[in-house]
Amino acid sequence: MSSTTKKSSFIKSIFQAPPFRWTKKLLGKIGFSGRGLVIAVPTIWLLVFFLIPFLVIAKISLSEALIARPPYSSLLEWDSDGLLQISLNFGNYYYLIDDALYIIAYLNSFKIATISTIFCLLIGYPIAYYIAKSPENKRNILLMLIILPFWTSFLLRVYSWIGFFKANGIINAALLNLGIISEPLIMLQTDFAVYVGIVYTYLPFMILPLYSNLVKLDDILLEASADLGGRPMISFFKITLPLSVPGIIAGSMLVLIPAVGEFVIPALLGGPDTLMIGRVLWDEFFSNRDWPVASAVSIIMLVVLILPVMWIQNKQNSNLGES
Amino acid sequence: MKYIKLLSAVAVFVASAAYAEENVVNIYNWSDYVAEDTIKNFEKSTGIKVVYDVFDSNELLESKMLSGSSGYDVVVPSFQFMARQIQAGVFLKIDKPLLTNYKNLDKNIMSILEGNDPGNAYGVPYMMFTTGIGYNIEKVKERISEDKIGSWDMxxxxxxxxxxxxxxxxxxxxxxxxxxxxxxxxxxDPTTENVEDLKAAMELTLSIRKNIRYFHSSQYINDLANGDICVSVGYSGDIFQARDRAAEAKQGVNVTYVIPKEGAQVGFDMMAIPDDAPHKENAHKFINYILEGKVAADISNYVFYANPNTAANEFVAKEVLNNPGIYPPEDVKKKLFALQPKSSRYDRTLTRAWTKIKTGQ
Structure with a gap:
């Protein structure tokens, strides 16, 4: 007891040393506290890399497309009398409601992302569970194996699937040689290939949060359940699964959100009829050169994605409050 | 005041040192569109280092131009896209006195190009292409009658x-x-802005949609060469490259290109200099180098696209010069048409129709 008080008083005395006191005073004068400084780093991060880009996109979404550089009108204009004119164009948002294409594309992206997330969960959960239950010295190697693919370029890994799936690719060649099929299967440029690509790419994002949740699970709970006559299946569904819900939610969000906006995987592996919002965005931006509508599409996507995340966050917080 | 002077002197010194050190030119050209040794030879003869990037869609290039500060010194948009980019004011006027080989350019072609680039102020033609049909000779013969081959009926x-x-x-x-x-x-009329006509073209394409394996602007070169696919609507030179790759692979795949008898699009890819190009002088040197007859001929011999260079003809290989798919004879030339830039409104309708064709939505 006495040693800890000594230690803490020692640390305290460091912070009361003149350089610290003066800095603190100085920062206090311009309205900073130590706590504020710590929070400032993530705040600035979010401001610079999230809020400001978001506002820029929001601004463009309210302008009009032009043949110019940059290819959109400016919202603020000084007219000849020195008056500041603000012109907002909500037509881009109206346009998105007017044509069913956009809604269908949003829904289809959501469908593909949701199904991929479910598959990631079904495949990722046993893997995460196995790693969490492995002896400690093995865990790091197993985790390493999960992270290892990240050392290769993402694009290259998606490309390699083309080699597997194409008509004279590895899978077809193997099946043909074994005599299982007589005509090559068409796998590339199908929704199937897109699902495989997304599940494969995002699986680590499911496994890692699940693992970090499951590894904290106290084995005593399972022992207690077994002592009370609970068979392994019952113990899993009554104890392990409910306790791992935060991991499931975190993993699912990490997979679902980027998968909805995915462009590269459907572009490389998907067929031309794989309609996802990323593709629509590309068309607006590149083929129509309509940056305002493209911005409106991405603003809507952000809003649609952020609302459920906020709802879940809220729910989790209130759950924490209860327990 | 003294400090400011000193500071600006230092700044000028640093800037000029960086400028002198950076004797490079940044090129943004179509994929598979230059001879194997063009860049190497240019570097050797001028001492300018080339940074060479490639793209496979005009749209991608255009959005880079419209965002500005792309960092490129020479870009190669197709003619109808360049026309619109000129309107947006993204290019520098070509400083023709710097181009000693400018006289090599075919006068007839230059006058056609003046239609959307008055005085040929901004663009220098790089290569010409047609958009026709490439196909696997044996596999197509097995499946359809002779009279359909070489027609858009395919x-x-x-x-x-x-x-x-x-x-x-x-x-x-x-x-x-x-x-x-x-x-x-x-x-x-393929240059129309008539929406009803576009609708008819869309319906036609929708009626054959189920027969289309995929839509891609560069992948077909390899796939055609490997025998993964049989028929591609593609750029002339790309398909000739597929033909050569197939011949090299010796897998029994024979590819050929045809300008369909009903006519096809002829296009020009244009060298232009973005107005914010960091190395404008080197950009002119590069363009001038391409305009040398021998250099243009070497590219044509390698990529199988016709060049607009009259001084090149003597260096172009006989089998390239006499290939009707590369240098179309007069009677075929009459059936070729060039595309014009369209209004933004029409382009939006076109993109929408294209999405409908591809996805059914």
Missing amino acids: IFDPETSSKLADCGITLLDAPTEIMAAALNYLGK
Whole structure:
């Protein structure tokens, strides 16, 4: 007891040393506290890399497309009398409601992302569970194996699937040689290939949060359940699964959100009829050169994605409050 | 005041040192569009280091131009896209006195190009291409009758294309070019902005949609060469490259290119200098180098695109010069048409129609 008080008083005395006191005073004068400084780093991060880009996109979404550089009108204009004119164009948002294409594309992206997330969960959960239950010295190697693919370029890994799936690719060649099929299967440029690509790419994002949740699970709970006559299946569904819900939610969000906006995987592996919002965005931006509508599409996507995340966050917080 | 002077002197010194050190030129050109040794030879003869990036769609290049500060010194948009980019004011006027080889350019072609680039102020033609059909000779002969081969029927006639569907038909992912081909097949003006005509072309393409394996603007080169697909609507030179790759691989795949008898699009890819190019002088040197007859001929011999260079003809290989798919004879030339830039409103309708064709939505 006495040693800890000594230690803490020692640390305290460091912070009361003149350089610290003066800095603190100085920062206090311009309205900073130590706590504020710590929070400032993530705040600035979010401001610079999230809020400001978001506002820029929001601004463009309210302008009009032009043949110019940059290819959109400016919202603020000084007219000849020195008056500041603000012109907002909500037509881009109206346009998105007017044509069913956009809604269908949003829904289809959501469908593909949701199904991929479910598959990631079904495949990722046993893997995460196995790693969490492995002896400690093995865990790091197993985790390493999960992270290892990240050392290769993402694009290259998606490309390699083309080699597997194409008509004279590895899978077809193997099946043909074994005599299982007589005509090559068409796998590339199908929704199937897109699902495989997304599940494969995002699986680590499911496994890692699940693992970090499951590894904290106290084995005593399972022992207690077994002592009370609970068979392994019952113990899993009554104890392990409910306790791992935060991991499931975190993993699912990490997979679902980027998968909805995915462009590269459907572009490389998907067929031309794989309609996802990323593709629509590309068309607006590149083929129509309509940056305002493209911005409106991405603003809507952000809003649609952020609302459920906020709802879940809220729910989790209130759950924490209860327990 | 003294400090400011000193500071600005230092700044000027640093800037000029950086400028002198950076004797490079940044090129943004189409993929598979230059001879193997063009860049190496240019570097050797001028001492300028080349940073060479490639793209496979005009749209991608255009958005880079419209965002500005792309960092490129020479870009190669197709003619109808360049026309619109000129309107947006993204290019520098070519300083013609710097181009000692400018006189080599074919006068007839230059006058055609003046239509959308008055005085040829901004663009220097790089290569010419046609958008036609490349196909696997044996596999197509097995499936359809002789008289259909070399006609747009291979694509747009539902009965004919359904016979070819199993071995794979691909289209360029380029709405302007495919819709122009469809309009031409229907006997309509391919340069039209008539929405009703576009609708008819869309319906036609939708009727053969189920026979199309995929839409892509560069993948078909390899796939055609490997025998993964049979028929591609593609750029002339790309298909000749597929032909050569197939011949090299010796897998029994024989590819050829045809300008369909109903006519096809002729296009020009133009060298232009972005107005914010960091190395404007080197950009001119590069363009001038390409305009040398021997250099242009070497590129044509390698990529199988015709060049607009009169001084090149003596260096172009006989089999390239006499190939009707590369240098079309006069009677074929009459059936070729060039695309014009369209209004933004029409382009939006076109993109929408294209999405409908690709996705059914």
